[in-house]
Amino acid sequence: MAYTTIKKPSDYFNTVLYTGDGTSSNAITGVGFQPDFLWIKERNNTRGHQLMDVVRGASLRLQTSNTNADSASALNSFDSDGFDVNGSTLNGTNFNTGTYAAWNWLADNTSGSSNTDGSITSTVSANTTSGFSIVSYTGNGSGSATVGHGLGVIPSTVIIKARTSGSANGYWYVKHKSLTSNYNIYLNVTDAASNVTSFSQGGIGDLDNANTFDFASGTSGVNTVNASGTDFIAYCFAEKQGFSKFGSYTGNGSTDGTFVYTGFKPAFVMVKRTDTTGNWVMVDSKRDTFNVCDAVVSADISDAEYDVDVEDFLSNGFKMRDAHTTRNASGGTYIYMAFAEEPLVGDNPATAR
Secondary structure, eight states, X not given: OOOXXXXXXXXXEEEEEEEOOOSSOEEEEOSSSOOSEEEEEETTSOOOOEEEETTTOTTEEBOTTSOOOOEEOSEEEEETTEEEEOOOTTSSSSOTTOEEEEEEEOOOSSSOXXXXXXXXXXXXXXXXXXXXXXXXXXXXXXXXXXXXXXXXXOXXXXXXXXXXXXXXXXXXXXXXXXXXXXXXXXXXXXXXXXXXXXXXXOEEOOOOOSSEEEEEOOTTSOOGGGOTTOEEEEEEEOOOTTTEEEEEEEOOSXXXXXXXXXXXXXXXXXXXXXXXXXXXEEEETTTOSSSSEEEEEETTSOOOOEEEEEEEEETTEEEEOOOOHHHHOTTOEEEEEEEEEEESSSSSOOOOO
């Protein structure tokens, strides 16, 4: 595999921390680019995760800890070096003295363009260098439908959420490359991975096409992530050497835990147990500047950040440092998403911390 052209991972993914001031305009800078997908969590309060993107527009948010439809956000704008938030009581992005983590991804800095690669026309904002795209589409109810994702390579992970109420149940469907064929998992709950073809309304199909994703039909023939007339948003990720890694590991039940090779020093890692229940555990290198990483939030709940030893970030991967069943049970099966702070090789080699 050729080494990625990304010499500085923070040009495509970056975490910023900030404190809210409760005003109508709080400009947050230091991202290094205009974010196209912005994920914010208030660390010192139980307000939910806030997800905004350029395709839906800054004024709309979704929350990973519930199944709600699009609703008004407290984001004023996406800016050239960050974003601007307001102190609206709508949601937790700028409450006075609130402490926040914001995870930022770059797509193509547009609101998207029409993509006709699939049988359903989609609107796509894609960055093929970093392997990330934002996809909006309207379902047609067909189990054989396909949707263009704009990556030009097979995705490693696709996350889909209904934007409107109606026939879709609003779950955050996740198809990860390490899951068994026809199995999905859900970002908003702790459930184990499940076979969506055994349920009435299906899910995301297997990831096997460089241009489109498709659907796994359920027993009723109606697909939850392709419900007719329902609007959906999808976040699609392709693995890029030295920048991102999507894989699985088996826990060993020890504080001298499993080591996972990524080929870079991580900036962000999210882990989910798949063989039984467990939270979506999120850690990053900005909230934890030294090992062991112990500042944790979970995507599936709105709880405030909590302290528990989780893992070490190393120059070439991460190593689990507790035996909790959510992260490192003996024999437990886990999937992860990881993005780089520094690559292991190339013009900007990683160093240990």
